[in-house]
Amino acid sequence: MPDVLLLALLVVAIAAGWWLGRRERRDRGAASAPPPLPHDYFVGLNYLLNDQQDQAIETFIGALEVNSDTVETHLALGNLFRNRGEADRAMKIHQNLLARPTLTTEQSERVQLELSRDFLALGLLDRAERLLEGLVRDTQDDELRGSARRLLIDLLEREREWQAALDVALPKLARQHDDIRRAAAHWLCELAEEERHSASPVLARRHLRQALATDARCVRANLLLAAMAHDTGQYKQAIKLLRRIPEQDATFTPLMLEPLAHAYRLLDDEEGLIRCLRELLDQAPSSAVITLLAKTLYHQGQDQDAIALIREQLERQPSLEAIHQLLSLSRHHAREEDERIELLERHTLTLVRARPRHRCRRCGFATETLHWQCPRCRNWGTTQPIDAPDRD
Numbered sequence: 001m002p003d004v005l006l007l008a009l010l011v012v013a014i015a016a017g018w019w020l021g022r023r024e025r026r027d028r029g030a031a032s033a034p035p036p037l038p039h040d041y042f043v044g045l046n047y048l049l050n051d052q053q054d055q056a057i058e059t060f061i062g063a064l065e066v067n068s069d070t071v072e073t074h075l076a077l078g079n080l081f082r083n084r085g086e087a088d089r090a091m092k093i094h095q096n097l098l099a100r101p102t103l104t105t106e107q108s109e110r111v112q113l114e115l116s117r118d119f120l121a122l123g124l125l126d127r128a129e130r131l132l133e134g135l136v137r138d139t140q141d142d143e144l145r146g147s148a149r150r151l152l153i154d155l156l157e158r159e160r161e162w163q164a165a166l167d168v169a170l171p172k173l174a175r176q177h178d179d180i181r182r183a184a185a186h187w188l189c190e191l192a193e194e195e196r197h198s199a200s201p202v203l204a205r206r207h208l209r210q211a212l213a214t215d216a217r218c219v220r221a222n223l224l225l226a227a228m229a230h231d232t233g234q235y236k237q238a239i240k241l242l243r244r245i246p247e248q249d250a251t252f253t254p255l256m257l258e259p260l261a262h263a264y265r266l267l268d269d270e271e272g273l274i275r276c277l278r279e280l281l282d283q284a285p286s287s288a289v290i291t292l293l294a295k296t297l298y299h300q301g302q303d304q305d306a307i308a309l310i311r312e313q314l315e316r317q318p319s320l321e322a323i324h325q326l327l328s329l330s331r332h333h334a335r336e337e338d339e340r341i342e343l344l345e346r347h348t349l350t351l352v353r354a355r356p357r358h359r360c361r362r363c364g365f366a367t368e369t370l371h372w373q374c375p376r377c378r379n380w381g382t383t384q385p386i387d388a389p390d391r392d
């Protein structure tokens with residue numbers, strides 16, 4: 001919003017406050033002359049006429065009287081400033097309001113909530129945390145407590161205080177809101193990752209089981225449990241855990257393919273891998289599964305089966321990845337080197353690699369690496385692998 005509009009709002013707010021005061025005096029039958037407009041009002045106008053907008057805004061805010069009628073105006077102004085990226089100005093307004101002893105408890109709590117939002121916007125996390133903890137503990141207003149809890153969770157997430165975030169969210173908030181339940185499962189996974197690396201596998205497994213109990217669709221928990229089984233040489237157990245992922249959420253199937261193939265290869269069981277991949281394809285079509293199956297068949301010497309699989313995939317759902325793989329298999333299969341195929345293979349590979357591999361289903365943010373928490377919209381578990389059939 002341009003400053004001109006903000007200034008106009010301020011002038012109107014001051015004039016309205018003055019007019020209300022004047023009417024109140026008249027209604028009470030006060031005989032004295034109406035109160036004059038505040039001195040600051042004219043100073044502000046003077047700044048405005050001299051094109052000094054910043055000083056005019058500061059002066060007008062000073063002129064805006066704080067009483068029960070203007071608390072809403074102050075709150076609206078503070079929010080307006082914060083939304084414009086001027087959280088320091090919003091903070092001054094809210095601190096000025098809080099210093100007034102005339103505020104009711106309800107008004108004071110609303111101002112504290114807004115002030116904590118200012119602190120968060122300014123990166124003053126300690127101050128925001130203290131204020132929000134006090135509100136969560138003391139307020140009698142359920143709606144306000146819910147807002148304070150959500151802000152506190154947001155803050156604790158930024159500070160990577162996973163256990164503290166869980167303490168605030170579990171069990172009530174997570175039961176009421178799907179997004180918080182999904183996030184809580186990821187915080188438990190974050191704890192498990194830290195514990196796994198600090199040699200506390202028992203604790204890590206406990207947190208991962210808790211993550212699955214909190215959100216049965218948390219594929220990350222099964223991926224981590226499988227990785228831990230893999231670390232201790234329990235490859236069959238790792239396969240069993242990985243195979244649960246397509247049942248949890250088929251869009252995450254591409255994530256489990258690499259560790260799955262690795263585990264089968266360590267068991268020296270390529271046939272088992274082929275069988276498993278065929279079963280996965282029966283459950284749901286997936287370009288990533290077809291690609292891995294074709295590669296595995298090719299390595300097993302079943303060249304024709306591999307090529308037939310990709311051709312079939314291309315007929316059903318054309319994609320750049322499938323074209324690249326067909327070229328790649330054809331080049332290796334050809335008896336003589338064909339420079340044209342090699343050239344096409346190289347360039348299709350460049351095009352495939354230039355595409356993002358993951359996308360947030362909530363905000364559309366596309367990225368090469370998988371982020372369990374979307375960097376743009378900050379939702380957990382919404383960034384998914386892009387499987388070729390959905391992409392084209």
Ligand SMILES: [Zn+2]
Nearest residue numbers: 360363374377
């Ligand atoms: Zn997002």
